[in-house]
Every structure is written in C-alpha cells, then in structure tokens.
Amino acid sequence: EDQVxxxxxxxxxxxxxxxxxxxxxxxSGLRGLFWYRQDPGKGPEFLFTLYSAGEEKEKERLKATxxxxxxxxxxxxxKPEDSATYLCAGAPVSNYQLIWGAGTKLIIKP
Amino acid sequence: NAGVTQTPKFQxxxxxxxxxxxxxxxxNHEYMSWYRQDPGMGLRLIHYSVGAGITDQGEVPNGYNVSRSTTEDFPLRLLSxxxxxxxxxxxxxxxxxxxxxxxxxxxGTRLTVL
Numbered sequence: 001e002d003q004v005x006x007x008x009x010x011x012x013x014x015x016x017x018x019x020x021x022x023x024x025x026x027x028s029g030l031r032g033l034f035w036y037r038q039d040p041g042k043g044p045e046f047l048f049t050l051y052s053a054g055e056e057k058e059k060e061r062l063k064a065t066x067x068x069x070x071x072x073x074x075x076x077x078x079k080p081e082d083s084a085t086y087l088c089a090g091a092p093v094s095n096y097q098l099i100w101g102a103g104t105k106l107i108i109k110p
Numbered sequence: 111n112a113g114v115t116q117t118p119k120f121q122x123x124x125x126x127x128x129x130x131x132x133x134x135x136x137x138n139h140e141y142m143s144w145y146r147q148d149p150g151m152g153l154r155l156i157h158y159s160v161g162a163g164i165t166d167q168g169e170v171p172n173g174y175n176v177s178r179s180t181t182e183d184f185p186l187r188l189l190s191x192x193x194x195x196x197x198x199x200x201x202x203x204x205x206x207x208x209x210x211x212x213x214x215x216x217x218g219t220r221l222t223v224l
Contacts, residue, residue, distance in 0.1 A: 004152070030210055043114075043200050043215030044153075087153070091211045095143065096160065097168060098211065100152035 002027045005091050006101035013078055013108050021073040021086055021104045028091030033071050035064050036087040038103070044087055078108045112136055116201050116216035123191040123223050131186040131219050133201030142184040143168070143213070144176065146197040148156045153200065159184055191223045 005024045007010055025033065026105045032051050036044035048057045050066035057064050060083060063074045073086055089098040117132045135142065143158035156167030159178040173195060175187040178197050184203075188195060202213040 009150075034211065034213075041218075043202075044213075046212050046214070096158065096211075097155050098153075098213070100154075101157075102150060102152045105111050105150060 002090065002092055002099045004088060004101040006088055008104060010015045010105040011107070013075075013106070015079060015108055015110050016048045018074070018076045018078070019037050020075070020091070021106070022039050023071040023073070023088035023101055024069060025071070025090045025099070027090035027092050027099055031091040031093045032093070033066055034089045034098065035071070036089070038085045038087055043079055075106070078106075080110050082106065083108045114184040114201055114214050114216035116160060116219050119217065120220050121222070123221065125191060125193060125223060127191050129182075129191070131188075131201075131205050133186065133198055133216060134182050135214070136182065137203060137214065138181060139203035139214075140181070140206050142178065143171075143202050144174070144184070144186045145200045146170065146201065147200060147218075148177075148197050155178045156186065193195055193223045195221065196223045197221060
C-alpha cells in the first residue's frame with residue numbers, strides 16, 4: 001500500500017536554529033515528490049517537486065532533497081515567518097492521486 | 111488571474127441538510143479535485159476530474175457528489191450532511207496529470223455539521 005509518513009509531527013526551534021523535516025515514502029513507481037507549505041486558515045502552497053534520487057532544490061532558507069526512501073526539507077537559519085505546517089506528497093506512476101503525509105507543524109520562536 | 115476560488119469560506123449546517131461547495135479556477139487546468147483535511151490526518155481525496163464531463167471517486171467519496179460541466183467549475187455537493195463531514199474542504203487544480211502534477215489550492219471552506 002502506498003504511504004507517506006512525516007516526522008516529527010511538530011518541531012519548535014529558536015530563530016536561527018537550523019533543522020530538517022523528514023518525509024518517508026513507500027510509493028510504487030514514484031513519479032514525483034512534492035513539498036507544500038500551509039499557513040493557518042489557508043490552502044497549501046506549492047514549494048518544490050523532486051523527481052529522482054539525488055535531486056536537490058532550494059528556495060531562500062529551504063532546501064529539499066530526495067533519496068530512494070525519503071525526502072528531507074532542510075531549514076537553514078529559520079525566521080519566525082517560516083512558521084507553518086509543511087506537507088509532503090508522493091505521486092505514484094499508476095494513477096493521478098497524490099499520497100499525502102499528515103504534515104509537520106514548524107514553530108520558530110524569536 | 112484569481113487562481114482557485116472557493117465559496118463559502120465558512121458554513122454551518124444541521125444534520126440532514128444539503129448544500130453545494132463552489133470551486134472555480136481560471137488557469138484552464140484540466141485536472142480538478144476535492145480534498146478534506148482533518149486534524150492529524152493528511153489531505154484525503156474525495157472526488158476528482160480529469161476534464162469536463164469526466165469525474166471519478168477518490169479515497170473518501172461517500173456522502174458527496176460532483177459534476178464537471180465546464181473546465182472552470184467543479185462543485186461539491188453534500189447530499190445529507192452528517193457530523194462526520196465536519197472538516198475543512200479544499201479544491202485544487204493542475205494541468206494535465208503526468209505533464210505537471212503541481213496542484214494549486216483554493217483557500218478552503220470550513221464546514222461544521224451540528
């Protein structure tokens with residue numbers, strides 16, 4: 001069964017304290033791995049797509065990486081405005097339906 | 111370019127009432143979908159459409175109906191609301207699956223069923 005698991009459920013960091021969020025997946029024939037950011041009361045907002053193991057993408061303080069079993073979202077020197085829930089999803093080759101993780105709630109304290 | 115719009119933003123229903131959640135997109139996307147989001151759970155797919163006139167069931171379709179008469183609109187109908195349908199509902203759209211899976215989400219509808 002296709003599955004995406006995110007850890008930790010919640011992460012509290014001090015401003016400037018770098019860390020990583022994990023997304024483990026068992027998705028048959030992974031077509032792509034997606035990262036989204038969701039602010040309270042809003043819809044998810046697209047961040048990155050990764051297609052193959054070894055691929056990396058960066059945007060400001062965020063860097064996403066992909067291996068054959070998991071993806072990491074690295075946050076370098078975070079600021080309070082990076083506080084949000086981060087979602088990852090896998091796209092199986094067999095159909096159009098994305099498989100979503102439950103998300104990691106990130107809180108950056110000033 | 112408004113992207114994906116949803117109405118209403120909030121709704122309270124009584125058990126047994128019916129209603130329609132509206133979703134529209136102006137990006138000429140073929141693929142549209144409805145999700146529900148509950149605390150501690152990932153987004154769960156209710157129904158999706160790969161083009162006008164074509165719809166299919168997702169992971170949790172019971173109690174919901176959809177139709178797709180135009181490329182732009184994809185309404186979600188609750189037939190007889192139940193407290194278990196209390197949730198936040200998101201509509202999303204993307205270009206042709208396989209060419210681009212990036213989904214663009216609306217702002218959501220927060221539904222409470224009493």
